[in-house]
Amino acid sequence: MTAQPPEHSPRPAEPGPLRASDDEREAAVERLRDAAAEGRIDFGELDARLERALTARTRGELAAVTADLPAPRAEAGGPPLVLKGGMTGASRGPGRWEVPGHVIAHGGVGGVALDFSRAECHHAEVVVEAYGETSGVTIVIPDGWTADTTGMDPGTGGLRDETTPARLPRTPLIRLTGSGGIGGVLIRHPNRRERRKLDANPA
Incomplete structure (x- = not known):
């Protein structure tokens, strides 16, 4: 009886390049x-690169657009700042x-206030995870800074974004994530009283 050649199982398909997400773009x-x-x-090159970034389908195509640029300082690591409202x-x-x-x-029971009005920030982007919990979190950012709140779960307490979208050059983007919980999360620019105090003491 003639031996039959062993059957070869089909080779698994090699994975293709990883697709880029909207957040990565x-x-x-x-x-x-x-x-x-x-x-x-320059701004002419910026327009060309923006078009490539917005139409990139894979991570490789996206990485090529920024390959000759320094990594954002926010990616440099380091421990996060953790604030707990507690009691x-x-x-x-x-x-x-x-x-x-x-x-x-x-936020805990006592709440958290996070004020960037006089802060020294050397990052192009800062990730702020805010959990309103019982008493909420209030975040104040200077005029000219902007916030991206699309990654925030409003929870039952809600999210109030009272910031303006106009971003000044060389100012950071606050990328807000987390959950509003019961107390909610508020992000805004300084109010009238806070502006008076800043103007009275500009140092």
Whole structure:
């Protein structure tokens, strides 16, 4: 009896290039705009690269658009700043403080106030995870800074975004994530009283 040749199982298909997500395309667009604001690329090249970034289908195509640009400082790592409202509340600012690339705020029972009005920020983008929990989180950012709240779950307490979309050159983007919980999350620019205090003491 003639031996039959062994059957060969079909080779699994090799995985294709990974597809880029909308968030990854948006992050690339922010890097390109920051690079133009810093003078690394001119505005004619910016338009061409923005078109490539917005139409990129894979991560490889997207990476090629920013391959010759420095990584955002927010990606440099380092421990996050963690604020816990606990029973008595917690705050950072409005005095001088250095902003890390990642901030986590838990409202707890006492609430959290996060004020960037006089903060020193060297990041193109800062991720703020805000969890309103019982008493909420309030975030104040200077005029000219902008916020992306599309990654935020409003929860039952809701999300109030009272910021304006006009971003000044060389200012950071606050990328807000987390959940409103019961107390909710508010992000805004300084109010009239806070502006008077800032104007009276500009240092």
